[in-house]
Amino acid sequence: MNGLRGVLKAPVRAWRRSLAFRFVVSALVVQAVLLSLTGAWLVQQTVEGLTALGAAPTDEARSILTRAVAQRILIFLPLSAVAMYVISVQVIRPLAAARSTAQALASGDLASRMAVTGSEDTAALARALNHMAEELSGRLRELEEVSLIQQQFVSDVAHELRTPLTTVRMAADVIYEARAEFSPVSARSAELLSREVDRFESLLNDLLDLSRMDAGAAVLAAEETDLAQLVRDEVASQQQLANAYGSALVVDAPKSCLARVDAMRVRRILVNLLTNAIEHGEGRPVEVRLRHSGGVVAVAVRDHGVGLSEEEQEQAFTRFWRADPSRLRTVGGAGLGLPIALENALLHGGSLDVWGRPGEGAQFRVLLPVEPGGPLDSEPWPLVPPEVGDGARP
Numbered sequence: 001m002n003g004l005r006g007v008l009k010a011p012v013r014a015w016r017r018s019l020a021f022r023f024v025v026s027a028l029v030v031q032a033v034l035l036s037l038t039g040a041w042l043v044q045q046t047v048e049g050l051t052a053l054g055a056a057p058t059d060e061a062r063s064i065l066t067r068a069v070a071q072r073i074l075i076f077l078p079l080s081a082v083a084m085y086v087i088s089v090q091v092i093r094p095l096a097a098a099r100s101t102a103q104a105l106a107s108g109d110l111a112s113r114m115a116v117t118g119s120e121d122t123a124a125l126a127r128a129l130n131h132m133a134e135e136l137s138g139r140l141r142e143l144e145e146v147s148l149i150q151q152q153f154v155s156d157v158a159h160e161l162r163t164p165l166t167t168v169r170m171a172a173d174v175i176y177e178a179r180a181e182f183s184p185v186s187a188r189s190a191e192l193l194s195r196e197v198d199r200f201e202s203l204l205n206d207l208l209d210l211s212r213m214d215a216g217a218a219v220l221a222a223e224e225t226d227l228a229q230l231v232r233d234e235v236a237s238q239q240q241l242a243n244a245y246g247s248a249l250v251v252d253a254p255k256s257c258l259a260r261v262d263a264m265r266v267r268r269i270l271v272n273l274l275t276n277a278i279e280h281g282e283g284r285p286v287e288v289r290l291r292h293s294g295g296v297v298a299v300a301v302r303d304h305g306v307g308l309s310e311e312e313q314e315q316a317f318t319r320f321w322r323a324d325p326s327r328l329r330t331v332g333g334a335g336l337g338l339p340i341a342l343e344n345a346l347l348h349g350g351s352l353d354v355w356g357r358p359g360e361g362a363q364f365r366v367l368l369p370v371e372p373g374g375p376l377d378s379e380p381w382p383l384v385p386p387e388v389g390d391g392a393r394p
Contacts, residue, residue: 101129110137161204165197172197206336210319213343220347221262222372227297228257231290234270238278246283247303249274253290259297259370265344266368269352270299272337273364277303280362291380295370298380302363308356316354317342341366349373355383 097114104112110133114126172194179190212218235249242249277286281303289300308316315321320335338352345352345366356362365383367376 098125098129101133105133105136110140162208165201165204169197169201203336206340209340210336210343213347218343218347220372221264222260222348223263224258225261225263225266226256227259227261227266227299227368228253228255228290230263230266231270231288231299234267234274235288238271238274241275242278242286245278245281247278247281248285250285250287252287254292257290257292257297259368260372261348261368262344265347269341269344269366270301272341273299273301273366276337276364277301277305277362281305284361289381292370293380294378295374296376296378296380297368297370298365299368300363300365300381302361302385304361307358307360308354308362309358313354313356317352338364349376351376353383355385357388360388 101112101114113130113133116123116126116130172190175190176194179187182190209218231253232251235251239249274286274288282305284304287300287302289298289302291298291300317338318335319339322335341364342352345368348368349372350366350368352364352366354362354364363383363385365381367379369376
């Protein structure tokens with residue numbers, strides 16, 4: 001980015017000097033016009049004053065003064081118009097063109113260019129601005145290519161690991177089932193092996209799922225589902241983990257809430273959100289709310305733990321990103337849970353957003369249309385928790 005700034009630095013400095021010079025010259029011309037017209041007006045006022053005092057000038061003097069005023073007007077009014085035109089063409093128009101191009105580039109339209117016209121300095125600025133746009137476009141293409149290569153690499157590795165993992169899984173299961181025949185140390189090792197294989201298998205499944213989503217091959221098996229019952233079931237399945245962390249799970253949901261969704265994918269969303277809230281909830285209650293309004297269903301998972309800063313909120317759905325690496329390493333987080341939850345929400349035509357504040361916890365809210373791909377035209381539950389004061393309970 002510093003290199004791109006350097007491309008514009010010299011042309012902008014030269015352009016500023018050129019514009020300043022033209023502006024000063026034009027201003028001096030306008031000032032001369034105004035002074036000249038003012039002088040003519042004063043002469044006219046003098047004539048009228050003398051007339052009022054009885055010292056009326058002769059007709060010849062009056063005629064000379066009238067011609068002088070007319071000559072000043074005829075000479076300096078065109079000069080004034082030319083000065084105004086110069087200010088418009090040399091100062092205002094290039095500024096407007098540069099601003100318009102810069103705004104287009106900032107909004108993501110990297111194909112926008114500034115016309116290379118006008119004075120040498122203005123043309124130099126246009127060339128520099130266009131060169132910067134070319135540099136940005138090139139770097140964006142490079143990043144897209146690197147991203148595609150990375151996605152393909154992850155997909156290839158995940159598929160290559162599937163077969164050996166299946167073999168390891170079978171061996172680990174046999175050892176785990178026979179652990180009662182081992183010594184205490186060996187039995188404990190068998191349990192650890194089985195647990196780590198489970199973690200590795202879960203990570204591999206996540207990578208495979210993401211690769212399918214990146215390739216556009218993910219399939220949505222939507223069917224009518226009672227989301228209220230699904231939420232209660234998933235909360236119950238996470239009760240053991242919540243007990244281990246000392247967190248109470250609180251469900252606030254209607255008796256029934258029907259929607260056409262992929263139940264398996266919604267379960268994955270809930271599992272990831274609940275696990276994240278429990279692990280970062282500092283042993284405080286975790287609240288799960290479900291609301292329905294119009295054609296939209298909202299599920300919000302709220303914890304009262306460490307919270308998130310604004311920078312962390314922006315990174316929350318980045319793959320392999322972890323808010324606190326040292327902390328998450330002890331619970332096995334790989335930084336894929338939230339990105340997968342987001343992708344599953346988007347696959348339904350929904351959304352997943354986060355609010356957080358350091359020391360006040362966080363809330364993740366997923367919005368799902370009752371029909372896949374339906375509009376998200378309502379907000380059954382606010383993203384900012386009502387008790388914080390920035391949201392309003394519906």
